[in-house]
Amino acid sequence: MDVILAQIVTGLSIASILLLVALGLAIIYGATGVINMAHGELVMLGAYSAWALQTYVGIGLLPGLVIIFFVVGLFGWIIERVVIRHLYRRPLDTILATWGIGIMAQQGIRLIVGGELRYVQMPPSMSTGISLLGFETSAFRLFILAFSAMLFAFTWFLIYRTSFGMKLRAITQDREIASCFGIKSQRIYSLTFAYGAGLAGLAGALVSPLKSVSPEMGTTYVVDAFMVVVVGGVQSLVGTIASAGILGEFTGFLAFYSNDTIAKALVLLGIVILIRFRPQGLFMSKIRASSTGQ
């Protein structure tokens, strides 16, 4: 029983990171249909921003989060303005173009900062362990869990309770009709992209103390994040959080019973089979009309 509980806690910790990384991607993909392969690099940029702020400016991780959000968000906004906006009619090509951007970001960082591993310090107040349900977990992991839950709530509020969100949902359903009603779809798309990018940046900053920071770190995250979005169902925020939970727990448990590699392979295979039989994702019962009317 104890072992199972401990596994659940581990799984939750994996899930919270997955959610953090996938949330930005889910919003961009769900709203604009753009497959953002550069998402992993946005995560990486967030991690590097955290590192740079800490090393050169002396701003700690937590106060730096706001700056990081806006820096990476601005980067995302530029990407959208310069490249993505030409490609809304060619969804497959967005994969290619954003991947090209990803390569450039990776290599750019390697040129500017160097390819060595960098380390970001955990906030000192959170480097201790806390016992939760009788298990030792690190306070920082709990913080990530709480923070991702908070970000999720904020995003939900933004999309379902603000006028920006309403416009975004209108465009998602039918861009042309929405434009006829006077919604500036270009602007909404840019802002959405920037917001998603900002979230990716936050994710990168928050995982940076747990793992070493390197130019290639984004690659693994982007695949994981995609799987979360696909399993959850496009345009379904609740699906995203649920699938992050499911995938996190599955990975945790499978890794416990076999090893990390096999666990990852099995989860991916499961996802492949899921796409085949339920391409709309697990949590999407109706596709168009009421998909946003939660």
Place this chain on the structure above:
Amino acid sequence: MSRRTALQIGVYGLVCVIILLVPSVVDNAFILNKYARYLVLGILAMALSLSWGYTGILNLGQAVSFGLGSYSMAMALKLRTVPIHTGKGGLPDFMVWNNVTTLPWVWEPFYSLTFAFIAGIAVPAIFAALLGWFMFKGRITGVYVAIVTLAVLVVVNLLIIDLQRYTGGFNGITDLAQLQVFGLVFDAYGSETYYLIAVFLTVSLFFALAVTKSKAGLILQAIRDHEDRVRYFGYDVAHFKIFAFSVSAGIAGLAGMLYTIVMEFASPTFVGVPLSLSLVIWCAVGGRQSLLGAMLGAIIVTGMQGALSESKIFLETWMLIMGLVFVIVVLFLPKGLAGAAEMLAKRLLGNDKAAAAKETELPVRERASGEAGGAR
């Protein structure tokens, strides 16, 4: 045969002849080996053009087929290494290190080179056919195909690394014997290997051309442009897609085998995400809707990479330049360099019949297919 087809055969043939003539000008073994490597990647990109450019299946996992071919050749050559390098009873060295005592049954048939040749093409083709059947029967299209193939690629890569006892894991299979067929020894640095690859390149290029010129090839292009309409005509779209997917995988498997011969090892990086995605870049830069374009795209890009990486500045900025070139090509030249060349040729030749024929035979419905994809 239309004038365009004749012209195409002429150009394709000319390029193949030029490729075949290279060893008579270059006699540096090292350079020849490098060129041979680029040619293999050219074959690989050409195979991708068949499934992506002609049928609209964006296969991000093309490296799976390439890797399967490469490993089957490596297994055969490993079993032929001189006994010094291998353990007791011809057991490959890495198995000895991993405490494997008997040769696994999967390895047994690879004592026969003929079997390895057939397996190198058939295994990827069958694997692709099964995967294709799984995807296309369920009418998985567009972006989801890309995601599924990418996921499968990652799974295969993870498995190969994890099954170290049987695949050599992270190090791959090294220390291979040289291929010997009909008394010919194919040294990776000899001109024989170059000719072998050039001949297979010619054969596979014309085979692929024949496929695209057949009636089935026409239907493949129709599927790319508007899948549903083809379905309304009563064709079984899934069957045609499986066919294209599988043929492309078979050619990629062949390329994998050749790559093992020229590189003298097989490694999990041949089944890696970076290679698979780079391949897509080469294909797009050269022109995804032209077999020759995709092939030359790969040869030119990898060739430039090889040449420039010798200077230190370019070694560091290369990927940056590549990313930029790629973004620009995707934005402004969806048909790649081949499309640009064709446009240029049309301008130069004026509006004669050949140009007109070209125009009608290449109805690129980039926007239309994009819209259809978006609506799905």
